[in-house]
Amino acid sequence: MSQSHIELRHLRLLQAVAESGGLTAAAERLHLTQSAVSHQLKALEDSLGLPLVERAARPLSLTAAGRRLLTLARTALPQVNAALRDLAKLKDGDAGELRIAVECHTCYDWLMPAMDSYRDVWPGVELDLLGGFQADPVGLLLDQQADLVITSESAPRAGVVYVPLFGFEMLALLPPGHPLASKKELAPADFADHTLITYPVPEDRLDLIRRVLAPAGVKPPRREAQLTVAILQLVASRRGLAALPAWAVAQYLERGYIVARPIGKHGLWAELYAAVRETDAARAFVADFIDTVKRDSFARLPGIRADLAAAQGI
Amino acid sequence: MSQSHIELRHLRLLQAVAESGGLTAAAERLHLTQSAVSHQLKALEDSLGLPLVERAARPLSLTAAGRRLLTLARTALPQVNAALRDLAKLKDGDAGELRIAVECHTCYDWLMPAMDSYRDVWPGVELDLLGGFQADPVGLLLDQQADLVITSESAPRAGVVYVPLFGFEMLALLPPGHPLASKKELAPADFADHTLITYPVPEDRLDLIRRVLAPAGVKPPRREAQLTVAILQLVASRRGLAALPAWAVAQYLERGYIVARPIGKHGLWAELYAAVRETDAARAFVADFIDTVKRDSFARLPGIRADLAAAQGI
DNA sequence: TGAGAAATATTCGTTTGTTTCATGTTACCG
DNA sequence: CGGTAACATGAAACAAACGAATATTTCTCA
Numbered sequence: 001m002s003q004s005h006i007e008l009r010h011l012r013l014l015q016a017v018a019e020s021g022g023l024t025a026a027a028e029r030l031h032l033t034q035s036a037v038s039h040q041l042k043a044l045e046d047s048l049g050l051p052l053v054e055r056a057a058r059p060l061s062l063t064a065a066g067r068r069l070l071t072l073a074r075t076a077l078p079q080v081n082a083a084l085r086d087l088a089k090l091k092d093g094d095a096g097e098l099r100i101a102v103e104c105h106t107c108y109d110w111l112m113p114a115m116d117s118y119r120d121v122w123p124g125v126e127l128d129l130l131g132g133f134q135a136d137p138v139g140l141l142l143d144q145q146a147d148l149v150i151t152s153e154s155a156p157r158a159g160v161v162y163v164p165l166f167g168f169e170m171l172a173l174l175p176p177g178h179p180l181a182s183k184k185e186l187a188p189a190d191f192a193d194h195t196l197i198t199y200p201v202p203e204d205r206l207d208l209i210r211r212v213l214a215p216a217g218v219k220p221p222r223r224e225a226q227l228t229v230a231i232l233q234l235v236a237s238r239r240g241l242a243a244l245p246a247w248a249v250a251q252y253l254e255r256g257y258i259v260a261r262p263i264g265k266h267g268l269w270a271e272l273y274a275a276v277r278e279t280d281a282a283r284a285f286v287a288d289f290i291d292t293v294k295r296d297s298f299a300r301l302p303g304i305r306a307d308l309a310a311a312q313g314i
Numbered sequence: 315m316s317q318s319h320i321e322l323r324h325l326r327l328l329q330a331v332a333e334s335g336g337l338t339a340a341a342e343r344l345h346l347t348q349s350a351v352s353h354q355l356k357a358l359e360d361s362l363g364l365p366l367v368e369r370a371a372r373p374l375s376l377t378a379a380g381r382r383l384l385t386l387a388r389t390a391l392p393q394v395n396a397a398l399r400d401l402a403k404l405k406d407g408d409a410g411e412l413r414i415a416v417e418c419h420t421c422y423d424w425l426m427p428a429m430d431s432y433r434d435v436w437p438g439v440e441l442d443l444l445g446g447f448q449a450d451p452v453g454l455l456l457d458q459q460a461d462l463v464i465t466s467e468s469a470p471r472a473g474v475v476y477v478p479l480f481g482f483e484m485l486a487l488l489p490p491g492h493p494l495a496s497k498k499e500l501a502p503a504d505f506a507d508h509t510l511i512t513y514p515v516p517e518d519r520l521d522l523i524r525r526v527l528a529p530a531g532v533k534p535p536r537r538e539a540q541l542t543v544a545i546l547q548l549v550a551s552r553r554g555l556a557a558l559p560a561w562a563v564a565q566y567l568e569r570g571y572i573v574a575r576p577i578g579k580h581g582l583w584a585e586l587y588a589a590v591r592e593t594d595a596a597r598a599f600v601a602d603f604i605d606t607v608k609r610d611s612f613a614r615l616p617g618i619r620a621d622l623a624a625a626q627g628i
Numbered sequence: 629t630g631a632g633a634a635a636t637a638t639t640c641g642t643t644t645g646t647t648t649c650a651t652g653t654t655a656c657c658g
Numbered sequence: 659c660g661g662t663a664a665c666a667t668g669a670a671a672c673a674a675a676c677g678a679a680t681a682t683t684t685c686t687c688a
Contacts, residue, residue, distance in 0.1 A: 004398060
């Protein structure tokens with residue numbers, strides 16, 4: 001009560017600021033501008049009469065008051081979300097089937113945990129994972145063979161909607177001590193003299209080739225490996241270079257097992273989408289799966305961004 | 315998450331509607347118009363895609379969805395209030411002294427429980443209750459003898475602010491089977507032939523005399539009693555009539571121990587205020603005491619209203 | 629069953645608050 | 659010390675909330 005008319009919006013804001021470590025990053029996550037976040041935070045601080053974040057130094061840290069409010073956010077917001085889910089179940093029912101096709105190999109890293117937390121909340125939904133390589137994953141939706149596809153393409157197609165999940169950076173991977181490691185970022189030509197180690201998928205599914213090397217006319221030899229760790233092992237043992245999502249290799253970078261460099265001046269950024277049939281997009285158990293994936297990913301994966309447009313918007 | 319951007323405002327609204335049993339009453343409690351409540355509730359229902367209250371019949375009842383959200387409100391809102399209190403303590407400190415003077419005898423009925431819940435939350439605040447009759451209770455504030463006064467007057471005085479607590483109806487009390495019980499409401503003249511049983515305070519402190527009987531020139535004989543139950547006992551044993559707040563006698567009415575009638579066509583309504591020194595009004599532990607009293611009273615006392623102006627505004 | 633009273637819904641204009649755009653300011657990195 | 663990235667600020671656009679007036683519904687009681 002008191003005088004301050006605090007709202008859930010403020011708690012969501014504070015949580016985003018705290019967890020992303022800055023106003024700008026928080027703004028991206030909330031799909032707002034940095035200005036809006038700054039204004040809103042200031043308004044909240046004014047209405048409470050207390051500063052919530054320590055502005056003196058970056059990275060931003062919370063004051064005691066900010067930490068107390070963050071605690072509130074962390075207890076209250078999940079309760080709110082749980083209630084909203086219950087309402088969604090009341091509205092649409094709580095059972096269904098969700099056959100998920102995944103285009104990107106590394107995606108299993110975060111998809112599995114996300115599916116686990118989803119299952120806790122929607123026990124009545126049958127989750128299936130479609131394995132194997134698919135020539136046209138999104139087509140599976142229209143064939144009624146899949147209900148949700150994790151994909152990096154977003155070419156408009158009738159009856160299909162794409163929900164952006166997150167953007168991430170593809171990093172070039174080198175063995176420690178490699179000559180190219182002295183460069184701050186790698187150019188297309190740097191790949192010309194090395195074997196490129198990739199998952200076993202066609203060239204046009206590899207962002208590095210399609211968007212960087214092919215346009216530059218660079219065609220390095222390729223070698224394929226099934227598993228992420230296998231690719232890393234090959235790089236570390238100097239059999240070639242690779243490019244993988246930053247979040248997929250973060251733990252190996254920390255340990256110095258390999259080193260990573262951005263590709264091009266601004267890095268090579270990709271985005272993932274969840275594609276669903278238009279008719280399914282509003283169904284509660286489908287929409288909440290996508291929400292769960294997003295929430296889970298932002299909590300788990302380092303270095304991902306909410307919006308590629310903003311990330312690319314140089 | 316999901317699509318609906320629910321806010322605490324909505325939870326507060328739903329709780330007010332549920333607990334006051336109607337949109338109009340809820341509006342009064344929230345210091346909004348009935349229109350605003352209707353709009354906001356509708357907007358919430360639309361954004362959720364679910365009805366929350368059963369409009370078919372009055373008194374309003376909640377749907378399953380409404381009950382789920384009410385559950386959320388009842389867990390989340392206290393957490394929010396607790397957090398705001400903690401912030402207030404961070405800001406102003408958590409200790410102080412609160413000497414409370416009470417003008418109205420019956421007020422102890424709700425003041426004691428309110429003080430108990432307040433003590434749980436502000437253990438560092440020393441609560442004192444000033445006993446005995448005071449000629450000028452509000453004057454005690456300026457004399458620094460009291461820090462907060464519960465009073466029914468609100469005559470502006472320099473350095474003192476009055477915070478409205480709630481409005482309530484004074485009911486005329488009759489023994490069961492009394493001839494006057496056949497009337498729907500009592501007129502001033504009806505009191506002329508009966509002894510008036512009151513607390514031992516001067517006439518000008520008795521709303522019934524000051525605002526109803528004296529203006530009509532009616533001067534019934536008086537008999538005084540110290541305790542509420544004593545007054546009720548005297549009425550029940552046909553020694554005279556009395557007038558007490560509706561909430562103070564509700565349980566006796568239910569049991570048929572006495573009967574009650576409104577005084578005048580629209581009833582005799584009174585209002586209580588908390589008076590504090592201007593310099594104290596913004597102090598967290600003072601403001602929260604007043605909040606606690608209000609919250610507690612609305613939860614406990616039947617038939618009280620948030621705003622006398624609205625109650626009188628015929 | 630119908631009239632009156634009370635409660636809720638609706639329409640529309642106003643106000644308030646939130647967001648963005650553009651730009652200024654500050655802190656950090658090399 | 660630049661230069662850059664991050665945060666702050668002011669003005670204007672925009673949207674949401676609110677209130678006043680009024681219509682409609684529902685209840686009550688005769």
